[in-house]
Structure formats: C-alpha cells, structure tokens
Amino acid sequence: MTAIAIRDELARWPASLKIGATFFLLIVVTGLFAPWLTPYDPYTQDLAGFLQPPSWRHPFGTDHVGRDVLTRVLHGIRIDLQIGFITTYVPMTYGLLLGALSGYLGGWFDTLMMRLLDVAVAFPFLVLIIVIIAILGPGVHTIYIAVFLLAWTMYARLARAEMLVERGKDYVLAARTLGYPTSRVVFRHAMPNVINSSIVFSMADFVLNILLVSSLSFLGLGVPPPLPEWGAMVAEGRDFIFDAWWISTLPGLAIVVTGASLSLIGDGLAHRLGQRQRSFL
Amino acid sequence: MALLEVRGLCTEFRTPDAVIPANAGVSFNLDAGRTLGIVGESGSGKSVLCRALLGLIQSPPGFVTAGEIVFDGRDLRHLDETTLRRVRGTAIAMIFQNPMSGLNPVWPVGDQISEGLRVHRGLSPSAARARGIAMMRQVGIPSPEVRYDEYPHQWSGGMLQRAMIAMAMACEPKLLLADEPTTALDVTIQDQILALLVELQERTGMAMILVSHDMAVIAETSDHVAVMYAGRMVEVAPTAAAFRTPRHPYTLGLLQSIPRAAGDGRLTPIPGQPPNLARLGDGCPFADRCAVASPECRTRPVALREIDPGHWTACHFPERLAGLQA
C-alpha cells in the first residue's frame, strides 16, 4: 500500500475508529515496553512500603505486600491482551469456516451443526467454562481449552446466517438456472459479508473475553497469583478496599479503558465496513 | 375559489455532495370535487410533491424552501405542527404505493383503519369499531366484522389497498392524495381499485390528486392532467385536450410510448435518460431528449404559459409538435 492509499483510507475512518485505534495502540505499546517504564518489579514484595496511597513515587500506590500497583497494571496489559486476543481470534477462524460451510452445504451437516449450536447456547457460557475448569483444574490452559470448545459457536451462527441470506438472493438462483457452479458465486459474494460481520462482532467478543478472563481470575479460577492479571489484582485488593481503594479500583479501570477502546474500534469498523449493526450484538 | 392552490413550491434534498431540487416552482389549482392526475417518470418529483403538500418531507435531508400551499384558505406551510397534524388524516388524507408494507404488521387491520377516528374524532373504541366496519364495507371488503381483527399478513395486496383507502376515507377528507395507488397491484385488481376511488369520489364529493406514471390510469380518472418532468410541471391541461393535442414534446413522448392493442404495434420510447437534477442548466430541462429542440432551448429559461384557454405548457416552441403528431 502506498502512502497515498493509506492516507485515503485514514480519511474514511470515522472518529470513533481513530480514537479507539489510537488508545489501543498506546495500550499495546505500553504493554510491550512495560519492564522499562517503571523502576519496579511486578513481583518483588516490599513489606516496609505496603498499602501506600498514590504518590509521585507510586502513582497508583502500592498493594498489601508493597508491590507497585502501576507496574503490575502495566505488566497486566501483556497477560490480559494476549489471552483476550487468542481467545477471540483462534475460535473465530474455525467458527467462520464451519458456519459458512454449514450455511452453504445445508443437509445433514447443517442439521448436526444447528443441534450442536443449540446445546452450546443452552448453557450459559461462563457456567460451562466454570464446569470445564472444575473438571480440568484452574489455569490459563484450561481457559484456552474451554473457550476453544465453546466460543466458535457465535461466529458459526453469524457466518451461517450471512450465508443463508446470500444463498437466497436472486443472483444465486439466476446462476443456478444457467447451470453455473454456485459454490464460487456464493462464496465470492457471501465471504466479504460473512467476514465483515464477524470482524465487527469480534471487537465486542474481545471485550467480553477480557471480562471473562478477569472475572475467572477474580473468582480464583483463572490466572493464578502472583501473576499481575487485572481481575486477580482486583480480587487481591478486595479485602483492603475500604482503606486502600487504589489496589482494586485502578486495575479495574485498566479493564474499562482497554475494553472501551476496543468497543470504539468495533463501533467505527461497523461504520467503515457498512455493517448495519453497531459494536455489540 | 379553488380548494387547493399551490404557488411556486420548491423542495430540495441536501446531501453532503449535492443539493437536489426535487420540486422547482410547482404551481397548480384544484377545485373541490375534481381530480388532478399527475404523471411523469419515476424521479420526476410526483411523490415528493404529495409529501410536501402534507408536510411529510423528512427534514433533514429534505427541505421545502419556497412557495405557498393554500388549502381551504389557509397556507399549510405556515401552520404549526399540531394544527397541520389535525389537517392530515382529516381534511387531507393520503394513500400510498405499496399497501403490503403500508400497514403495521403487529396490529389488527381494523384497529388501524379506525385509529384516525379515535385520535381525531375522539370516538370510543366500540364506536370507532362500528364506524371502521362500516368503512370496510363501503370499500368492498367482504365480511368486515370478521376481518376487522385479522392481521395484514393474512390479506392480499388488493384487499390491503382497500383497507388503506378505508383508513384514508375514515375521517371524510376533502382531498385525497393517491400516490401510485395501483402500481404494486395485479392488473386485474388495478381497475377495481381505480373504479372504487372514482365511486367514492362521486359519493363524497372529495377532490383527488392521483399520481401515476401510467397515462392510461390518468385518462380513466382525471379531469385535469399535470405532466411533471425534472421536478417541474411542463404541461397542465384538461385531460381530453392533453391527450388530443399535447403541447409539450415530453407529453407527446409519454403518449407515444403507451402500448395500444388496436394500434400499429409501433412503440416510440423517449430517447435518453432523465437529467441529473443536481446539475440542471438554465435552459429547458427536456432539451437534451427533445426532437424539436433548438440550440436556444438549452440556454433560455422556460416557464409555464397559457397558450389555449386552460391549457398551459412550458415549451418554447409548442407549434413545432404539430408536424410530429401525424
């Protein structure tokens, strides 16, 4: 892409996309350079300087064992974004494919797929994941396995619906009556729509997955301490919330800022890709 | 005095890229009890005109920028929203092109027919129901007591258009605007609906503006015809005169493109495309497609003028049409 093409593309971005992308980029860069941005280590305890309120030395204060909260929040970017990214985009790839195939092929494959989706939807997502954690034990790997087993269903549903809409259109009928192979026609027309709707949804899904990981860690079923995961940090500060509000409040704020920037991107992408739906389903 | 006098009505739609003048200086009169047929290609501004008369132009992007709409001695453009709302549905009613999507799918048809009676006349639910059923009977809906409680998806297009007509007629309007009322219907149903409109008009003495792209529909129903092109009226005349001696080349073109069973089977379509409204010059907007145009037609502004008693045209050289008509 040339510089001019990039400039033209940027000119078409709605404000929400620009703001969201800028924030998100800042967060990612901050996460990458986290070890060099503060003079502290996220794990080293300093029992002499515990529960210190925010100050110039510790802008986000220190926690109950004297760790610098800002340092831990910055290191948390790596954990939460990495898990959020993997749990969003790995299931998206095969969910898209399975859903599009199911909508296109129809027949027994589609019936089987619909039944699977029905069962998956019957369980509340978080409950099923907690059950899987009960089986396999807590930890990041369990979260991956559980999400990979379940999260593709939303994308499959979306892709299948787009495919069905596209299949029913007049041009497909026309192609069929003329004896053309419909697969090429359908996939060429349907795929952009299938992918666009999933990309827009994936931004909301990304937010939900960060909320999921932090919720599980908050419950003690996700990322184990002492790793600086944001939800786990909120849980650690819970007992001190009355005397030291910053330990729980500021990591939670990090989740809000990250989630909001992703939602803004989704909102803008929906505009840019001409999707009818807004950022969340 | 005329029931409706429209003078110099201008409506435009503003998009980020352009300003589109959909009605440019439209003027006409309509007497009580008479029918004016408005004819023209799609995009000529017929539907916009109807909506502008009722103050139904969505703003933005649409704006009525100039003109008077004097109805029953009052300029509708200067009424406040509440007063104008009372005029709509009581003194002036409108029926639309697509009856299939014109009724709310989640309410019974009958309730929608009598809704105006409850809102404007303050009728009780039972009185409104009785009056609604009577209206349904008047427009030829069979077994109205039963069908009153049915939903739109249970009805055919022709029946739905009858329901729309009953809905419009419920408060006994003095003027009915019918925007392509038969276009979406089967050919056999079209005649029934037109006959119904004519019959209702004779019975109630209301005036009617009938919009159509079909000259045959206008010929059957109208006293006067107004031909619209590129957002303006290019010929206004008594129907018989307009059909016998059209004085605008566009009207002639429309007449020659009607298929006729008894004719010689030769159709003469109008060459070219309707002009881009955002890029009209000063001259006659039809000049590019006109067989008798002179170079000056493209530059000299043209306005409606009366060339025979009651016969108006917006053509610089109507006399040139005589040769084409043979």
Add this chain to the structure above:
Amino acid sequence: MAIIEYILGRILQMVPVLIGVSLVAFLSIHLVPGDPVQIMMHGRATEEVLATVRGELGLDRPLPIQYLRFVGGAMVGDLGKSIIQKAPVDEIIGERLGPSLFLLVYSAVLAVVIALPLAVVAALKAEGPIDHGIRIVGIIGFAMPPFWVGLLLMVLFGLVLRWFPISGYGRTFIEHLWHLFLPSLTIAAFLAPILVQSLRSAMLDVMTADYIEVARAKGLSRRRIVLKHVLRNAAIPVITVLAVNIGWLLGGAVVVEYVFAFPGLGSLLVRAVGHRDYPVIQGLSLVFAVIVMVINLLADLSYMAIDRRVLRR
C-alpha cells in the same frame, strides 16, 4: 389452534437439546483426569471410604446404566447428594433457586427501566450530540467488569453512604428489593448498554418503514407513533438480542452473586467448584441450562404475542 401447535412444537424442539445438555452434565464427572473420587476427597481418604463413596455415587456401574439412572433421577428431581454438605443436591439448589431468579428478573427490569428512555431519546435524536453521548456512556458501561462495578457500588453505597445493605437477601418482598438493589444494578449496568444500542438501531430501522409514513399521514402525534407503532415492532429484534445474551447475563450474575456473598446458585457454583463437589456441579449445570432454555422459550412466546406472523412459519 395454531398457537397451541406452535407452543407444543417449540417444546418438542427442546427435547434433543435437553438430551445433549444432560449428556454434557453427566459426562463432566467422567472427564476428570484421574479418579474423581480421589480428587473430591482431596486424596486423604482410605480405600474403603473411596469404595463407599463410589458406591453412593453409582460410579461402579457401567456408563450407560449410570446415565439412565442420572436422567431418571433428574426427572423426579433427584440429583444425588452433595459430598460436602451431605444434603440432597435438589434441596441445596431449591433453596437458592428463588433468590437467584429474583435477582435475574430484578436486574432485567432495572436494565429495561434504564435502557428504554435512553434508547428512545438516542433514536429520536440519532447522530446528534445526545445520541453520541449515550453511545459513549454505553461503550464505557459495556467495558466495565461486573465484579469491579459491584465492588465499587458496595463500597460507595454500602460502606461509605450506608444507603443499601451489602449482602443478604431479606425476608419480605420489600426487603428483597432493598437488599438486591446493588447486585441488580451491577448486572443492569452491564445489560443496559446492550439493550440501548439494540433498541436504538431497531427503532431507527422501524422508523423508515412505510407504515410509519402512513401513520404520519394519518395525522398521528409523534408520541403516539413512537409508543404505538415503533416500539412494539422494535421490541422484536431486542428480544432476540436479550435471548442471545442471556448466557452472559447469567454468567455475570454468577460473579455478582459471589461479590455480594449472595445466597444464590452462582455463589453455590463457585463454592462447589472450589470444593470439587461434583454432584452439586452436575446438578447446577443442568439447572442453569434449563433456566436458559426456559428463558429462550419465553422469548419465543413473547414474539408470538407481539407479532402473529411467527405462527405462519
């Protein structure tokens, strides 16, 4: 009669899903790597004790028999016995079902009360400053983790201002409303933004429909058009959105119940997972699945009440 046929057909459709759900719940205990009984006893039991527990749970029989016994028991409400509390699982769950359902309904009602006016204003002033403001607040609300919101509300309104209790359920209906206000508000804060955006876009869609122009031509007031003609039609896609998100709503409720130490199914689940109390986990996953299915059924029935066209399909 089409109505009864429709409802029966819809309930019949639930049967295969129920079978799938019961299979998943049943198999969960068998998927535990190693010996589930060992894990449940935290590796501290003698071989005789293990054998007794296995016998109690029926784990010494062939799998298909175990499944049939599980399903047969579930149908009459027998879900086995809790390892930790030594009480029947159905009783433990039964005690907590009421409070949890109360919390769900309360949250949904609060969410609608918050979302409805905001959505109407946003749709009527679409793309104006108020609409953008509502959207930004929604985006922020959607990104707020429920456990964090719950914690902050608890501190602010419970501990600092002391307006609301921070735990418990209360005895009377009014007490329930008072005790559950903060947890319900927490769940509603997450649900409301989704509702606002979906209702807003549904309203904008409906407002371009032909029958709305017809309604305007009839001389109806803006207020009547919105209340009588727009909202009812716009409710249809919103119910779909709610039904699709019900899983997230229940999931959010689990976390919020835990934060407020609320005596409901969610906090029971978290505790049961902590103790590896498999019979309780099995029973809970069944109950949660049935709740979701019933809510989806209710959503379908409310479509039918709103829009009779459903019956034709």
